[in-house]
Amino acid sequence: MNDDIKQGFEVKPLLEVRDLTKYFDVSKPWLTRILEKQPKQILKAVDGLSFEIGKGETFSLVGESGCGKSTIAKLVVGLQRPSNGEILFDGQDLNKAITSKDSNRIRRRWQMIFQDPFASLNPRWRVNDIISEPIRVFKLAKSKSEINDRVDKLLTQVGLSPADGNKFPHEFSGGQRQRISIARALSSEPEFLVCDEPTSALDVSVQAQILNLMKDLQRRLGLTYLFISHNLAVVYHVSDRIGVMYLGRLCEVATASDLFKNPQHPYTQLLLNTIPDMEMTGIKRDPVHGEVPNPIDPPSGCAFHPRCPLANDRCRKETPQLQKNAGSLIACHAVEEKRNV
Amino acid sequence: MSLLEVKNLRVEFPTRRGTLLAIDDISFSIEPGEVLGVVGESGAGKSLTGASIIGLLEPPGRIADGKITLEGERIDDLPYEKMRHVRGKKIGAIFQDPLTSLNPLYTVSKQLTETILVHMDMSQEQARKRAVELLDEVGIPAAETRIDSYPHEFSGGMRQRVVIALALCANPKLIVADEPTTALDVSIQAQIIAIIKRLCKEHKTAVMLITHDMGVIAETADRVAVMYAGRIVEIGEVRDIIKDAKHPYTKGLMGSIPVVGHDVEVLQQIDGSMPRLNEVPKGCAFNSRCPDAINKCFVDRPDLMQTDGLSTAACWLYSKEAVNE
Numbered sequence: 001m002n003d004d005i006k007q008g009f010e011v012k013p014l015l016e017v018r019d020l021t022k023y024f025d026v027s028k029p030w031l032t033r034i035l036e037k038q039p040k041q042i043l044k045a046v047d048g049l050s051f052e053i054g055k056g057e058t059f060s061l062v063g064e065s066g067c068g069k070s071t072i073a074k075l076v077v078g079l080q081r082p083s084n085g086e087i088l089f090d091g092q093d094l095n096k097a098i099t100s101k102d103s104n105r106i107r108r109r110w111q112m113i114f115q116d117p118f119a120s121l122n123p124r125w126r127v128n129d130i131i132s133e134p135i136r137v138f139k140l141a142k143s144k145s146e147i148n149d150r151v152d153k154l155l156t157q158v159g160l161s162p163a164d165g166n167k168f169p170h171e172f173s174g175g176q177r178q179r180i181s182i183a184r185a186l187s188s189e190p191e192f193l194v195c196d197e198p199t200s201a202l203d204v205s206v207q208a209q210i211l212n213l214m215k216d217l218q219r220r221l222g223l224t225y226l227f228i229s230h231n232l233a234v235v236y237h238v239s240d241r242i243g244v245m246y247l248g249r250l251c252e253v254a255t256a257s258d259l260f261k262n263p264q265h266p267y268t269q270l271l272l273n274t275i276p277d278m279e280m281t282g283i284k285r286d287p288v289h290g291e292v293p294n295p296i297d298p299p300s301g302c303a304f305h306p307r308c309p310l311a312n313d314r315c316r317k318e319t320p321q322l323q324k325n326a327g328s329l330i331a332c333h334a335v336e337e338k339r340n341v
Numbered sequence: 342m343s344l345l346e347v348k349n350l351r352v353e354f355p356t357r358r359g360t361l362l363a364i365d366d367i368s369f370s371i372e373p374g375e376v377l378g379v380v381g382e383s384g385a386g387k388s389l390t391g392a393s394i395i396g397l398l399e400p401p402g403r404i405a406d407g408k409i410t411l412e413g414e415r416i417d418d419l420p421y422e423k424m425r426h427v428r429g430k431k432i433g434a435i436f437q438d439p440l441t442s443l444n445p446l447y448t449v450s451k452q453l454t455e456t457i458l459v460h461m462d463m464s465q466e467q468a469r470k471r472a473v474e475l476l477d478e479v480g481i482p483a484a485e486t487r488i489d490s491y492p493h494e495f496s497g498g499m500r501q502r503v504v505i506a507l508a509l510c511a512n513p514k515l516i517v518a519d520e521p522t523t524a525l526d527v528s529i530q531a532q533i534i535a536i537i538k539r540l541c542k543e544h545k546t547a548v549m550l551i552t553h554d555m556g557v558i559a560e561t562a563d564r565v566a567v568m569y570a571g572r573i574v575e576i577g578e579v580r581d582i583i584k585d586a587k588h589p590y591t592k593g594l595m596g597s598i599p600v601v602g603h604d605v606e607v608l609q610q611i612d613g614s615m616p617r618l619n620e621v622p623k624g625c626a627f628n629s630r631c632p633d634a635i636n637k638c639f640v641d642r643p644d645l646m647q648t649d650g651l652s653t654a655a656c657w658l659y660s661k662e663a664v665n666e
């Protein structure tokens with residue numbers, strides 16, 4: 001990774017991602033392919049992506065459905081192996097560390113919270129057992145009573161009561177279930193939480209409770225978050241820095257306030273235009289025109305060029321790389337050539 | 342005369358442990374060309390209200406009381422076949438997941454023309470022509486050629502547009518749209534909303550738009566009904582509900598929405614959660630979470646009343662007698 005891409009951290013980054021790629025083979029079965037004379041089809045879900053997240057920071061990823069956000073989430077917690085590139089967690093190569101003998105020592109340091117609190121909790125387990133599972137798996141407590149104490153504390157920490165531990169998930173509302181998954185994620189005392197659409201399945205009023213809880217925990221426990229959401233107002237509220245993705249690549253990385261005040265990449269500008277206007281000032285939203293491109297056969301050069309008002313010949317041929325621009329990182333020829341103003 | 346009138350609707354579910362009242366005496370109306378937004382907590386009864394109107398309430402759920410009229414004619418007690426005709430001809434439905442409304446085995450063309458032929462007196466050729474026009478209208482590029490595709494050959498946003506086209510086949514007077522954009526991307530969401538708005542303007546189609554996305558409501562709805570625990574707790578013009586909510590639940594709801602450009606460390610939140618149907622307390626259903634509750638709130642249930650603003654709300658704070666009690 002070239003040094004241009006580092007955004008000048010004062011603190012050591014907790015997570016460093018370098019030239020990360022994840023390809024999926026989505027070819028038809030071998031025989032069909034031969035009969036229909038079709039080539040192998042490779043989907044580049046994540047295509048050479050680099051970013052870092054500082055300790056205690058909230059870094060968010062935004063972008064259209066299918067741009068690769070969840071794939072990155074799964075890669076950085078080791079649920080999927082990258083096709084290429086490196087993930088360093090606190091300086092250690094993540095994929096080496098999780099296959100090593102004492103992998104438990106490092107694996108307990110991160111956890112993931114998923115979108116759907118209904119699907120991610122085992123319906124036949126009592127809440128106590130759900131929350132204590134990581135404690136038992138990683139052998140973090142010496143006795144039954146120590147486990148119970150920790151579960152009680154976790155339940156209280158997420159705004160439930162110790163008595164709730166004896167209940168089953170179906171006895172809780174959606175927001176309460178998401179609290180249970182947060183308590184479970186916190187039980188191994190992780191430093192890093194990957195949250196993939198943690199409030200998308202919830203009501204706005206419940207969403208506020210969960211976002212407040214997450215921020216409060218971050219303050220008290222010094223947590224680092226990788227946060228994924230398609231709700232831009234939520235992202236604005238929680239993030240320190242934001243990465244905007246398009247078709248497996250980052251097109252802009254900036255602080256939350258820079259990104260929303262002064263979006264520079266043409267795609268970011270269009271994306272921000274789609275935020276529903278709560279102030280009802282009568283300004284018409286301009287929907288992003290054109291269809292989301294086919295990820296198996298992405299447009300040449302800058303993948304955004306078929307939908308970009310500033311596209312020219314160079315854009316159709318040459319893929320733009322992330323470059324420093326007024327404190328942000330932008331991958332766009334027009335911005336580089338200053339013809340975006 | 343309003344296009345749609347819902348009067349004192351009650352929907353219940355008989356269960357082994359007694360009857361659950363899921364919709365508890367709600368009344369509202371929709372005018373031609375109007376978009377009524379319906380918002381509220383998950384489980385508040387938004388979908389059940391929509392399902393009651395389009396006659397797709399799933400048993401054991403049943404309308405226990407009340408009356409629904411469309412253009413002055415009662416539709417809540419029609420036999421199944423008659424209601425099915427009303428549903429295609431006068432009321433269109435759009436659901437969250439476009440795949441539930443589309444048959445994966447048939448081309449888009451077949452599904453559209455069949456629906457058109459059932460409801461309109463047309464030849465096969467005319468029906469196909471109309472189908473192409475509809476796809477055009479909802480913004481499917483190259484409709485003439487795309488029409489012969491199967492649903493899975495379309496992206497999510499395009500499928501939802503096909504569902505809208507399907508709902509429009511017979512020029513309905515009313516569209517009931519239950520979370521039509523929730524499963525879609527923000528950018529495609531904006532396109533769908535633009536289509537819905539244009540339809541209301543050009544065809545005077547009325548829309549009942551159920552969603553918990555207040556941003557969508559702000560941009561699309563003329564009036565908004567806020568539901569909580571099976572009741573409408575506030576109803577009024579969209580501007581008044583968003584800028585000057587009167588019911589404590591609506592106020593809490595509006596305050597809890599993050600807004601780009603508003604820097605707050607902690608979002609306003611309503612503590613607790615909505616009571617389950619079998620645990621709705623006596624008095625106002627919101628009383629255990631309400632920061633402003635007064636004595637009467639724990640005894641009697643408030644009905645919608647005029648507030649000191651422009652909306653109507655079901656809250657004792659707007660009754661002089663109750664406040665002075």
Ligand SMILES: Nc1ncnc2c1ncn2[C@@H]1O[C@H](COP(=O)(O)OP(=O)(O)OP(=O)(O)O)[C@@H](O)[C@H]1O
Pocket residue numbers: 024025026043044045063064065066067068069070071072230295
């Ligand atoms: N296991 C897999 N096999 C094949 N393709 C996959 C697989 N997982 C993801 N993909 C593809 O990779 C791309 C990125 O998917 P991903 O789930 O990361 O997107 P996303 O940004 O999280 O989208 P969303 O906002 O819809 O959740 C998509 O085109 C998806 O279809």
Ligand SMILES: Nc1ncnc2c1ncn2[C@@H]1O[C@H](COP(=O)(O)OP(=O)(O)OP(=O)(O)O)[C@@H](O)[C@H]1O
Pocket residue numbers: 354361363381382383384385386387388389390400401402553618
């Ligand atoms: N078959 C059923 N048996 C018992 N109760 C039911 C049944 N179907 C729905 N309900 C209850 O009726 C209430 C209203 O449900 P409804 O689906 O209308 O809510 P909603 O406002 O649309 O919520 P959401 O935002 O989650 O879609 C809920 O409390 C639900 O639990």
Ligand code: SF4
Pocket residue numbers: 265266267302303304305308309310311312315320331332333334335
């Ligand atoms: S590189 Fe070209 S096509 Fe891509 S965003 Fe910039 S101007 Fe548009």
Ligand code: SF4
Pocket residue numbers: 588589590625626627628629631632633634635638643655656657658
């Ligand atoms: S009636 Fe009472 S409890 Fe209900 S919202 Fe009004 S003040 Fe609160």
Ligand SMILES: [Mg+2]
Pocket residue numbers: 069070071
């Ligand atoms: Mg995802």
Ligand SMILES: [Mg+2]
Pocket residue numbers: 387388389
């Ligand atoms: Mg619903």
